[in-house]
Amino acid sequence: MPGTCVIGLQWGDEAKGKLVDILTENHDIVVRYAGGANAGHTVVSAGQTWKLSIIPSGILRDGVACVITGGVVLDPAKVIDEMDGLEARGLRMEGRLRISDRAHVVFPWHVVEDRLLDGSLSGGGVIGTTGRGIGPCYRDKVGRALAIRLGDLYRPDFREKVAHVVDFKNRLFASWPAGTAAPLDAAEIHTRYAAYAERLRPHVVDTTAFLLDAVEDGRRVLFEGAQGALLDIDHGTFPFVTSSNSSGVGVASGSGVPSRWVNRVIGVLKAYSTRVGGGPMPTEQDNPTGVHIRERGREYGTVTKRPRRCGWFDAVAARYSARLSGVDELAIMLLDVLGGLDELRICTAYEIDGRRTTQFPSQIGDLERAVPVYETLSGWDEELDTVRREGDLPPAARRYVDRIAELVGRPVTIVSIGPDRAQTIIRAPEATRRPWHPSLPTNA
Numbered sequence: 001m002p003g004t005c006v007i008g009l010q011w012g013d014e015a016k017g018k019l020v021d022i023l024t025e026n027h028d029i030v031v032r033y034a035g036g037a038n039a040g041h042t043v044v045s046a047g048q049t050w051k052l053s054i055i056p057s058g059i060l061r062d063g064v065a066c067v068i069t070g071g072v073v074l075d076p077a078k079v080i081d082e083m084d085g086l087e088a089r090g091l092r093m094e095g096r097l098r099i100s101d102r103a104h105v106v107f108p109w110h111v112v113e114d115r116l117l118d119g120s121l122s123g124g125g126v127i128g129t130t131g132r133g134i135g136p137c138y139r140d141k142v143g144r145a146l147a148i149r150l151g152d153l154y155r156p157d158f159r160e161k162v163a164h165v166v167d168f169k170n171r172l173f174a175s176w177p178a179g180t181a182a183p184l185d186a187a188e189i190h191t192r193y194a195a196y197a198e199r200l201r202p203h204v205v206d207t208t209a210f211l212l213d214a215v216e217d218g219r220r221v222l223f224e225g226a227q228g229a230l231l232d233i234d235h236g237t238f239p240f241v242t243s244s245n246s247s248g249v250g251v252a253s254g255s256g257v258p259s260r261w262v263n264r265v266i267g268v269l270k271a272y273s274t275r276v277g278g279g280p281m282p283t284e285q286d287n288p289t290g291v292h293i294r295e296r297g298r299e300y301g302t303v304t305k306r307p308r309r310c311g312w313f314d315a316v317a318a319r320y321s322a323r324l325s326g327v328d329e330l331a332i333m334l335l336d337v338l339g340g341l342d343e344l345r346i347c348t349a350y351e352i353d354g355r356r357t358t359q360f361p362s363q364i365g366d367l368e369r370a371v372p373v374y375e376t377l378s379g380w381d382e383e384l385d386t387v388r389r390e391g392d393l394p395p396a397a398r399r400y401v402d403r404i405a406e407l408v409g410r411p412v413t414i415v416s417i418g419p420d421r422a423q424t425i426i427r428a429p430e431a432t433r434r435p436w437h438p439s440l441p442t443n444a
């Protein structure tokens with residue numbers, strides 16, 4: 001019963017979609033279990049480029065069942081849009097896509113609140129959300145009184161529920177300065193969402209029951225992570241995080257499938273760091289190195305088109321998020337992007353207030369003051385895009401990958417050197433599997 005998880009170990013955009021597409025071949029079911037339309041996954045499959053946000057990347061392969069579980073916050077308009085786009089390109093959704101009736105639904109009020117609250121952190125900080133209503137929808141889910149789940153859209157009291165929430169939200173909006181939030185029209189929203197519900201009806205099921213049956217029957221399930229571990233609501237760089245458990249610890253709660261059914265966790269890392277939105281990023285390079293990485297890596301957001309902040313690989317952060325996510329092995333993505341730099345740096349420790357540490361801080365203020373301690377490795381000039389075997393990588397590139405494995409404490413089993421499936425080097429996991437060996441220097 002191989003259950004496999006693909007978890008981003010940085011701040012998202014680690015090219016998880018490409019990996020999921022490759023692994024799908026060996027699985028029967030692909031599951032999206034957290035987040036919502038804030039995710040943006042680009043997959044190049046058979047020479048075609050696909051941009052997915054909420055539908056699992058497994059949809060690109062015939063015969064694979066795709067599941068969106070109750071841990072996801074679902075914007076029905078966005079899902080329908082995505083379904084239409086995929087169908088227009090010849091893919092069939094019928095009988096292949098299941099959506100949980102437990103998923104909480106994103107409504108227009110969530111999007112309004114997301115816009116208003118994003119810049120309202122105490123002290124004036126801006127999270128820089130994707131503006132998709134993700135945080136406010138999760139907040140209403142936890143708050144319960146104003147929450148509406150997908151299954152509710154098919155009940156006789158759906159109209160009443162919308163009226164109840166709109167009445168409350170309109171009183172809240174009225175307390176904000178004039179012009180910031182127009183009053184909502186309950187009838188219009190009800191009509192629109194009832195139409196969405198009809199369109200989605202054939203897909204809406206109890207996915208927890210479906211998945212529990214599937215794993216108990218020995219079907220092979222692939223869990224497709226969205227976002228990255230450092231954006232985890234409980235364990236990430238709070239408050240500059242997303243609103244779900246995006247690290248490995250969120251798989252069971254988001255999907256309803258307990259971790260006893262998972263036997264392989266792959267942590268996905270870019271060969272460097274990127275971050276989009278606000279919050280500290282100790283290794284950020286706001287200089288020509290950062291520009292080199294951004295341009296070669298085409299580091300612009302899939303969802304929001306924002307230029308991503310780019311910097312050196314941060315082994316302190318990666319080791320933390322790999323341990324947190326229970327990672328067995330690592331995939332290093334976008335290694336080709338680092339070509340053409342004379343020297344490469346890897347952050348191996350932080351100096352915080354003059355004290356050197358390899359422990360990732362739990363408090364944002366400490367991370368903001370963290371000064372990276374770097375180790376320098378030599379770069380390479382060769383283009384890697386045509387490399388197909390590990391042995392053909394330039395020695396400097398191999399040393400770089402090996403050093404990441406050593407510092408993070410897990411073997412690297414997959415190296416990606418371009419967006420195409422063929423641009424992937426797979427190393428046998430058996431040959432490299434070994435016990436956890438924390439090899440960062442201990443705290444000084």
Ligand code: IMO
Nearest residue numbers: 012013038039040128129130226227242276277
């Ligand atoms: P994928 O799946 C990168 C970031 C946003 C913002 C913060 C909170 O493509 O890796 P939210 O809209 O979730 O409330 O925004 O989280 N963020 C992502 N950054 N990749 C993602 O997803 C992200 N999803 C959210 O930029 O800083």
Ligand code: MG
Nearest residue numbers: 013039040302
């Ligand atoms: Mg993305």
